[in-house]
Amino acid sequence: MGGDFAPVNEVAGAVQSLRQTSNAFEVILVGKEREIREQLARHQADGLALSVVDAEEVITMEDSPTAALKQKKHSSLAVGMNLHKEGKADAFASAGNTGAVLSASTLILGRVKGVSRPTIGAFIPSETGVCLLVDAGTNVDCRARHLFEFGVMGSMYAKTIFKYENPRVGLLNVGEEKLKGTEVVQEAYKLLEASSLNFIGNVEGRDILRGKAHVVVCDGFVGNIVLKFGESVPAFLKSRLKQHAAGSLLRTAILGLARGSLKSSLRDMDYEEFGGVPVLGVNGVSIIGHGKSTPKAIKNMILRADEVAKSHLNKHIEDAMSLPLPVETALASEHGNRKL
C-alpha cells in the first residue's frame, strides 16, 4: 500500500507476473482488502494464484521510518514482513517508503550472521553489462569493515542472481593506486585484498559506466550522489539537444528522427527500470521498488523476489562473511583507536 500508485499498479503488476509465468508462484497481496479486491475485479483475476491479507494501516512516504513501524503495527509493511518472517511467504516486495522497508527488513527479519550493516545496492548499466553499486545510499557514514561487507554481499548477489561466474569487485576511489583516498578507503582496500573475492583494486568514477567492475563498492554518501547524478543525465542531454536544435529546422528534424534511438539507449541509465533493488544482509528476501513503480516495474520486482527466494543468496553471504579476516587488519579496524 505504500507506493505512490498503490494499490492500482501493485495489483496490475502482480496479475501480470502470474499471467506471464503461468502461476509459477503465489502472490499474497497485503493491504486494504476492499481496495485490493476492487482492483482485482478489474483484471478478471480468477484462476490466478492470488490471495489477499487485510492490513488497514499504511506507512506513507512522509512517515519517519522507525516511528511509523512502532506506531502503525497493522501497516501493510509490518503485516507483510511478518508473513515472511513466519514462513508464510518466501519473499517480500514493496514500492513503499524505502527507509521504512529497510528498517522493517532489519528489525523484523534480523541480520545474516556476520553482517553488521544490511545494505541496498543499485543497478547501473555499463558497457560490459549490469553493474551493482553498493551501498546505494543506506549507510552514509561507513568504516572499512562495512565497505568490506558491501563487497562481499554485492559479489554474492552478482554471482547468484546475475550469474557472473567470478564477479569483479572494485573499490570506488580517486585513483588506481593502493594508497589513494581516505584512511577508511585505504583500510577497506586491505580487507578486500585479503579476502577471497575477485577484488580488482580501486576503480575510478570513469570506470563505472565502462563496466570495469561488476560490483562497485562505496559508502552510501558517494553512492547516492553518483546514482542521482547519473539519473539526471538524460534530462540534461535532452535539454542540451533541444537548445542545439532551436532555430534550425534541419537539426530539429534530424533529432526528431534520432529521438527513438536516443531514448532507448538512455533508458537504462535510469535504475528504476530494474524493477527493484534487494536489501542485502537480512535474514530473508526483501525487495524495494521505486515509489513511482509502473505495473511493469512491479511485475519485474515480483519476478526478482521469486528469483532471489529460489537462490541460496543468504547462505552464500553467510559463508563468505565468516571467512577469517587477515588478523592484523581485522584487529586494526575492530579494536583500533581510530575507528576505521
Add this chain to the structure above:
Amino acid sequence: MGGDFAPVNEVAGAVQSLRQTSNAFEVILVGKEREIREQLARHQADGLALSVVDAEEVITMEDSPTAALKQKKHSSLAVGMNLHKEGKADAFASAGNTGAVLSASTLILGRVKGVSRPTIGAFIPSETGVCLLVDAGTNVDCRARHLFEFGVMGSMYAKTIFKYENPRVGLLNVGEEKLKGTEVVQEAYKLLEASSLNFIGNVEGRDILRGKAHVVVCDGFVGNIVLKFGESVPAFLKSRLKQHAAGSLLRTAILGLARGSLKSSLRDMDYEEFGGVPVLGVNGVSIIGHGKSTPKAIKNMILRADEVAKSHLNKHIEDAMSLPLPVETALASEHGNRKL
C-alpha cells in the same frame, strides 16, 4: 614543459592567445630554451609579446609532487612559479603534473590569509550556465571548516570571474533536509548557513546538471568521483548508440546525421574544454590545465590567467574569509574533540 605535448602545444597556444588579443599581455615561456625557440620559429612569432626564460629540468607526470619540487630546483614549474612570486609575472599557468603545480602554488606563493586549505575547482556545464564544483579532488579528507572555505572561495570566483551577481552556493548532500548526510557535512551546513554567502542549502547529485547552484561544495573524494563519472558519459552514450544502431542501416544513417548535434551538445560535459582550472586560496594566480591540452586549451588557459590576474579575486577571498564565524559552531569545529 610538463604537459603531455610540451612544448609544442604550449607554444602554439601562447602564439594564438597573443594574436587573438593583439598582444594584450606578455607571455613568458619557461622551459628548455632551445626546444621552445624551435617551436617559435615554426609560428613566425616575430612581433608578438613573447619572451623565453630557460629552465633545464622538467617535472614529469610520473614524478611525486613534493619530491620533484625538492629535487628539481630548476624545473620549468619552479622557475616559472618563482617568476610569479617575485612579481616578474602576474600569473602562472601550466598543463603539467597537477599535484606538483598545486604543491608549488601552495609552497612558493603561500596561502591567502584565512585559508587553511587551497583547493581546485572544476567547471561543469548545467542547464542554467556553468557551475563550479569545489573541491575537484585536491582534498579527499575534509572537515567542516574546509568545506566552508571551499564555499567562500568558489563563491568569490563565481562572482568575480563568472560575473554571477550573487552566486547560489549549494552543499552536495544525500538529501535536501538540514540533518541529512555525515556529521562533517551537517556541521558545514551550519557554517555556510551562518555566513554571508547566498547559501541555498543542500543540493543532491541530480541538481548539479540542473544548475540549481552556481557553486557546488563537496570534499575532493566526492568531487573527483562525480567529475570522472561525468566525463565518462559521452563515451558510454556513444557505445550505447552504436550498439543500438548495429544491424539497422536506417538507424545507422539517422544517427550519422545526428552525430554533429550530439557531439556539440556533449562537448562541454568534458571539463577540459574550459582551458584550465584555478588553484584557489594561494597568494597569486595559478591555473592548471589538462595534461593533454590542445593549443586551443592552452590559449584559453592563458586568457583565463590574464582575466584572473586583472580581477581582485584574492582580495575578495581574504575579505570573505575574515568574516566572523558564528562562535558556537566555529568552536565546535576548531576545538571540539570530534574533529569535524
